[in-house]
Amino acid sequence: GAGVSQSPSxxxxxxGKDVELRCDxxxxxxxxxxxxxxxxxxxxxxxxxQGNSAPDKSGLPSDRFSAERTGGSVSTLxxxxxxxxxxxxxxxxxxxxxxxxxTQYFGPGTRLTVL
Amino acid sequence: DQQVKQNSPSLxxxxxxxxxxxxxxxxxxxxxxxxxxxxxxxxxxxLISISSIKDKNEDGRFTVFLNKSAKHLSLHIVPSQPxxxxxxxxxxxxxxxxxxxxxxxxxRLTIIP
Numbered sequence: 726g727a728g729v730s731q732s733p734s735x736x737x738x739x740x741g742k743d744v745e746l747r748c749d750x751x752x753x754x755x756x757x758x759x760x761x762x763x764x765x766x767x768x769x770x771x772x773x774x775q776g777n778s779a780p781d782k783s784g785l786p787s788d789r790f791s792a793e794r795t796g797g798s799v800s801t802l803x804x805x806x807x808x809x810x811x812x813x814x815x816x817x818x819x820x821x822x823x824x825x826x827x828t829q830y831f832g833p834g835t836r837l838t839v840l
Numbered sequence: 841d842q843q844v845k846q847n848s849p850s851l852x853x854x855x856x857x858x859x860x861x862x863x864x865x866x867x868x869x870x871x872x873x874x875x876x877x878x879x880x881x882x883x884x885x886x887l888i889s890i891s892s893i894k895d896k897n898e899d900g901r902f903t904v905f906l907n908k909s910a911k912h913l914s915l916h917i918v919p920s921q922p923x924x925x926x927x928x929x930x931x932x933x934x935x936x937x938x939x940x941x942x943x944x945x946x947x948r949l950t951i952i953p
Contacts, residue, residue, distance in 0.1 A: 729883070758940060767844070767929065767943040768884070781940065816883055822939070828874065829941060831883035 727751065729832035731817050737838045738807055746802045746835045750819030757800050758820075758829060759784075759792060763813040771815075774800060775822070807839045843867045844932050846944035854952050859917040861947050863930030866911065870932035874941070875904060875915045878927045887928075888915070917949075925951045 730749045738744050750757050759771040770784040774794045785791070789807075794800040804811055814836050818829040845864045853859045861875075871892040876884035890897040890904045890913065897904050903916045917924055927948050931941040 731883075756939070760941075760943075765945075767846075767945040768931075768941070770940045770942065773940055784940075818883075818941075820939075827939070828886045828889065829939075830886065831876075833881070833883045 729817055729819055729830055731815075731832040731835050733835060734833065735836045735838075737840065739840050740809060741806055743803065743805045744807055744837065746804075746815050746837070748800045748802070748817030748819075748832060750798065750800070750817070751830060752798075754819035754821050754830075755797065756820045756822035756827070756829075757794060758818045759800070759802050760816045760818065761813040762816065762834075768816060771802070804837075807837075809839050812837055812839045842945075843870075844930055844942050844944040846928075846930055846947050848947050849945070850948040850950070852950045852952055853920045855922060856919045859915075859920045859924065859949055859951070861915040861917075861928050861930075861949065863913050863915075863944055864911060865913075865932050867932070867934070867942070868911070869934040870942070872933045872935050872939075873904070873906060873913050874931045874933075875902075876929045876931060876943075877924075878929060878946070884929055920951045922951045922953055925949060 732747045757774040760768040773781040789805045792802045814834040816834045818831045820827040820829045874889040875887040878884045906913045927946045930944040933939045
């Protein structure tokens with residue numbers, strides 16, 4: 726079956742511009758997560774969705790970052806007024822979360838480069 | 841504050857031998873542990889997991905060991921194959937909450953033919 730998809734795969738933008746990153750989770754998965762991996766770092770949690778609500782936004786690094794999820798499916802991560810330190814690979818993951826301990830399945834990521 | 845640590849950034853192993861990747865954690869609330877494998881330009885792929893009620897889980901060539909008292913887990917791959925060359929991430933979560941994963945910084949495994 727189809728896995729998690731993300732678009733675009735690569736995004737180059739100028740400092741100060743806004744960007745939108747999209748995630749299509751596996752059909753039926755209620756939980757959706759955004760992570761990012763900066764150069765030489767591990768994956769860093771950003772935000773968690775259960776259905777359309779985001780009970781945990783604790784990982785968002787600043788108020789320039791926001792995310793939404795509609796219809797319990799597609800999610801969009803928006804970064805306003807991008808800065809060079811926002812350059813990273815942004816990864817989305819989904820899980821069924823029917824019970825505890827469900828595996829998270831990752832998409833291929835969006836590589837964001839802020840010039 | 842790095843709650844999940846992979847202290848070896850790289851490891852080289854001869855094909856056919858055993859690869860052992862290590863991971864340490866500090867948060868005693870973690871009760872579910874996973875290993876992911878990542879190739880360049882791809883997302884992490886789930887490999888194997890273990891719950892804190894177990895000390896070993898095996899799946900084919902992959903075995904994960906958990907030592908709760910030492911807050912240490914390891915991934916054993918035997919026999920190692922060239923296709924195993926990738927970056928391996930250890931991750932942990934506390935079940936019952938949002939189950940967000942806390943990742944280590946990864947170990948790059950290279951299998952030498």
